[in-house]
């Protein structure tokens with residue numbers, strides 16, 4: 001199998017999800033550090049315009065969004081199994097509801113130290129003003145919302161080591177991303193919000209101890225070369241029962257439904273119930289297949 005390449009940066013909370021997944025599966029992977037703000041000249045040629053982080057690349061297959069990244073890692077390295085029961089739904093809870101509370105608490109705490117370039121970049125990403133006063137005002141009430149969700153983890157752990165029971169599951173990875181980010185970015189707020197939740201605190205230490213598998217660095221130029229010198233892998237079968245009636249070969253655009261909505265254009269390779277794959281061809285890289293999750297992305301005929 002071609003090398004697994006993760007385009008990420010160390011402080012990215014969504015990137016912590018695949019990093020921990022690599023740890024659970026004991027996988028070796030290459031790390032390409034991408035900029036925290038635009039421009040991202042070594043990323044955009046691969047994705048066709050998707051700028052968010054993380055992005056995973058395996059040869060000429062590019063996976064945008066942690067949801068489709070985790071699904072692909074699980075597919076390629078099925079043991080130990082990580083996604084069980086209603087874990088995919090728990091993943092979206094952690095990515096959206098729990099994350100919204102985490103963002104409010106983190107920026108309420110560190111907002112004054114955020115550089116102007118970062119603020120301008122995130123305003124473009126979200127299409128909304130990065131309103132520091134509003135964020136600070138929201139941080140107080142959001143702390144209660146954050147703690148209520150952390151209390152679900154406390155309760156869900158019961159006498160087990162993990163939400164998944166005796167071994168870590170996707171629900172653990174997804175929930176941990178929020179606890180990990182808050183703990184690193186706003187340490188005293190995390191300590192206050194986790195007071196009286198001893199099982200979450202012990203679980204956080206167990207999750208941290210999993211590590212990230214075997215990471216080794218790679219340059220963005222080398223990653224582009226890996227795409228250039230590879231062909232995309234065989235795609236999964238197209239879902240003929242697709243609710244939009246999409247047909248392989250059609251020109252489509254794919255955009256996220258929350259933030260960073262720039263449409264990515266290509267020819268449809270396949271849709272499955274949970275993923276959409278488009279082909280993009282450029283003179284520099286040749287043919288690349290770009291994969292997105294179906295949930296949270298809008299596919300339209302171009």
Ligand SMILES: N[C@@H](CCC(=O)N[C@@H](CS)C(=O)NCC(=O)O)C(=O)O
Nearest residue numbers: 012013014036052053054065066067
């Ligand atoms: N739904 C996406 C969200 C990814 C996301 O919001 N990533 C943040 C970093 S953790 C991001 O891309 N921020 C803008 C940037 O880094 O350019 C996923 O699960 O991967």
